[in-house]
Amino acid sequence: MFSLSKILFLALVIGAVWFGWRWYNRVGAVGRERLRERERRGSGKSASTSGGGSSQLAAEDMEKCPECGAYVAPRSAVACGRPVCPYGR
Structure with missing residues (x-):
């Protein structure tokens, strides 16, 4: 039933x-610590260069393209390739 080899293998x-x-x-803890350290260093740089403002990135609302139907960020959108695309101008 139980042999020594089975018990050793189970152990x-x-x-x-x-x-x-x-x-x-x-590994996960080290990765989380590196991410925290990177955020600390990054927030220190942006806070000192922006005059002490918020170190968070501003969110931008997505808008649906009336031509192709894809959701895009209006300030950084590129043309979808269709001739009447409003973002290709």
């Missing part, structure tokens, strides 16, 4: 899963 699998889970969580 090996459990150990591999345990250490793999710890490694996965550690």
Whole structure:
């Protein structure tokens, strides 16, 4: 029924899963810390260059193109290739 080889194999699998889970969580924690550090450095630069204003990017509402139906940001839209596209002018 239970042999020593099966028990050892089960222990090996459990150990591999345990250490793999710890490694996965550690990689995630390091990545989150790097992201926080990058945001701190980025917000420090933009706050000092913009005179202490908000360090967040302004959101822009999307508008539906009347010609092709795609939603685009009006300030940064490019032409869709159709002759009457309002953003190609």
